[in-house]
Amino acid sequence: MAQPILLDQGVQLAFELVGIFAFAVSGALMAIRKDFDVVGIVLLAGITAHAGGVARDVIIGAIPPVAFTHLGYFLMPVAAAAVTFFAHRAFERLTTAVLVFDAAGLGFFCVAGTLKALAYGLSPLPATALGVLTGVGGGLLRDMIAREIPALVRPDTELYAVPAVAGVLAVVGLWELGYRGPWIAAAAAAFIFVFRLVAMARHWHAPTAWRRRRG
Amino acid sequence: MAQPILLDQGVQLAFELVGIFAFAVSGALMAIRKDFDVVGIVLLAGITAHAGGVARDVIIGAIPPVAFTHLGYFLMPVAAAAVTFFAHRAFERLTTAVLVFDAAGLGFFCVAGTLKALAYGLSPLPATALGVLTGVGGGLLRDMIAREIPALVRPDTELYAVPAVAGVLAVVGLWELGYRGPWIAAAAAAFIFVFRLVAMARHWHAPTAWRRRRG
Amino acid sequence: MAQPILLDQGVQLAFELVGIFAFAVSGALMAIRKDFDVVGIVLLAGITAHAGGVARDVIIGAIPPVAFTHLGYFLMPVAAAAVTFFAHRAFERLTTAVLVFDAAGLGFFCVAGTLKALAYGLSPLPATALGVLTGVGGGLLRDMIAREIPALVRPDTELYAVPAVAGVLAVVGLWELGYRGPWIAAAAAAFIFVFRLVAMARHWHAPTAWRRRRG
Numbered sequence: 001m002a003q004p005i006l007l008d009q010g011v012q013l014a015f016e017l018v019g020i021f022a023f024a025v026s027g028a029l030m031a032i033r034k035d036f037d038v039v040g041i042v043l044l045a046g047i048t049a050h051a052g053g054v055a056r057d058v059i060i061g062a063i064p065p066v067a068f069t070h071l072g073y074f075l076m077p078v079a080a081a082a083v084t085f086f087a088h089r090a091f092e093r094l095t096t097a098v099l100v101f102d103a104a105g106l107g108f109f110c111v112a113g114t115l116k117a118l119a120y121g122l123s124p125l126p127a128t129a130l131g132v133l134t135g136v137g138g139g140l141l142r143d144m145i146a147r148e149i150p151a152l153v154r155p156d157t158e159l160y161a162v163p164a165v166a167g168v169l170a171v172v173g174l175w176e177l178g179y180r181g182p183w184i185a186a187a188a189a190a191f192i193f194v195f196r197l198v199a200m201a202r203h204w205h206a207p208t209a210w211r212r213r214r215g
Numbered sequence: 216m217a218q219p220i221l222l223d224q225g226v227q228l229a230f231e232l233v234g235i236f237a238f239a240v241s242g243a244l245m246a247i248r249k250d251f252d253v254v255g256i257v258l259l260a261g262i263t264a265h266a267g268g269v270a271r272d273v274i275i276g277a278i279p280p281v282a283f284t285h286l287g288y289f290l291m292p293v294a295a296a297a298v299t300f301f302a303h304r305a306f307e308r309l310t311t312a313v314l315v316f317d318a319a320g321l322g323f324f325c326v327a328g329t330l331k332a333l334a335y336g337l338s339p340l341p342a343t344a345l346g347v348l349t350g351v352g353g354g355l356l357r358d359m360i361a362r363e364i365p366a367l368v369r370p371d372t373e374l375y376a377v378p379a380v381a382g383v384l385a386v387v388g389l390w391e392l393g394y395r396g397p398w399i400a401a402a403a404a405a406f407i408f409v410f411r412l413v414a415m416a417r418h419w420h421a422p423t424a425w426r427r428r429r430g
Numbered sequence: 431m432a433q434p435i436l437l438d439q440g441v442q443l444a445f446e447l448v449g450i451f452a453f454a455v456s457g458a459l460m461a462i463r464k465d466f467d468v469v470g471i472v473l474l475a476g477i478t479a480h481a482g483g484v485a486r487d488v489i490i491g492a493i494p495p496v497a498f499t500h501l502g503y504f505l506m507p508v509a510a511a512a513v514t515f516f517a518h519r520a521f522e523r524l525t526t527a528v529l530v531f532d533a534a535g536l537g538f539f540c541v542a543g544t545l546k547a548l549a550y551g552l553s554p555l556p557a558t559a560l561g562v563l564t565g566v567g568g569g570l571l572r573d574m575i576a577r578e579i580p581a582l583v584r585p586d587t588e589l590y591a592v593p594a595v596a597g598v599l600a601v602v603g604l605w606e607l608g609y610r611g612p613w614i615a616a617a618a619a620a621f622i623f624v625f626r627l628v629a630m631a632r633h634w635h636a637p638t639a640w641r642r643r644r645g
Contacts, residue, residue, distance in 0.1 A: 031583065037636035039591040040583025046559075054489065059269065061278035063491035068556035075555070086640045125290070126283040129261075144359060144574060145583075153246065153255025153360075161254040206252035210301045274484065276493035340505070341498035344476075359574060368461065368470025368575075376469040421467035425516045 019105025024080030045081035052137030107192035110135035163195035234320025239295030260296035267352030322407035325350035378410035449535025454510030475511035482567030537622035540565035554602040593625035
């Protein structure tokens, strides 16, 4: 995520830190719900915020991963864990706010991850997969450590990966057609963000397997 | 898996795609049994098919991993997930067929993974471990995400890793003795395949710990 | 862990092998408690011993990871699994001994991991995180595969990560001030070891979230 993909480096950094904060809060809240101790709270905040990006960087060869080289990235989950440690009741009441931040982070990270994968030479479709992995990987690992069915795959959670896939497919499609400016990236991130919010508001769910009998 | 290890590149590609398909179907079926939504079905198909190979490539430094550079590799799990989405009842009836395909994939990927690790300069024993990881890693992660005791380690599943270890040990032993031709690789993959099928037919199980009292 | 960080290469190797053995035994014992078969016992021994170090090496770009290049490292978990396979009842009675070995491994690996990360150019705080990851990552993955709440984050286990964080923060602080000799490393490893033992003896626990109601 070193290259500027939004209109302005300052704007980009603000988005990144908001996204990291939201992901980290979701990890810390999960740890608190599971009665993890303070070590678990910090650990799950950091893993939720950074596991997707670290996996992406290891796979494309961007070593060391940006989460280990950018001090703001590194410290943000610690700060989010500290705030959540004391303010978790407020955050639980502010579920909607956390989900809105999370949607912003999802849109931003999926697009930024896809563009970084393209910049490292991956083909469009693998770049799409890595971009989505950047956005959803941390939450997947969070739920695995907390021994929950991953929210990412549960039929009773609103669309999460589907907006991400749609947005990054648009980005790589336009990239292939030669449209690569920062406005494209910003628009795609905004599209994912809005799509996710609408999916939550309208309770849109992804289908389960065709003609599956529920037991 | 770029270098030809079987007699013919076309034969090799066919084996690879059959193995990826079988692994992906086993992931998609697990997702459907767990009532995951369509996102989870595609995700678990892709992870089961490719996690072992991606881990191997990251460990030996073959960046980016072949799963992200070869379009056929990349698309096969998506196709397998799509077929399974509609045809899962048929696949459930065809359990034996899926297991036979899976055994073919196991034999092929363990041998190909071992040879790739040797080609990247690893010593024989670590290459053995990485080869087996290539074959079994995806299924292990599949079961972790689905919150199942990994089939790989359950005493009530028939031998799975044992044929793989035996086959790749034979490959590295012969490699060390100077026998490195494609026939060796093909014979070892066939050995793993047949050993696994016989283990299923005869219900061979690996032992649990010596003098373990069951509670 | 290639560079000598303790006073003597022989002493260092002995520490490393003791730590790997202790971690591997804890993995093998977990597998036996869960009634995994012999494949699961070897697998969980190896993963517990090496997953943290492999993750660190992949993240800093030390490819292939030392676990795959050093034969003693590679074989130790296999030996530990073999011993535990037969002697698990003795080890269960020797819980304290295993925990003492584990504490020695924790101290050694956290410090060695931090110094290796610094040697590969990471900044002090990320090096701290990677050092702790080296020490605790294997146990975290062990518990995830065994479908246990990770001991690392449970409020009813005595301090484990806290001594590690304290010790490696001391190492990087002194490193920044220019004190980088082998005595520093040895003292920090000993500090982590003793802190962990005292935490167990005195039943020190990390706090859970502030004003958390237990349900």
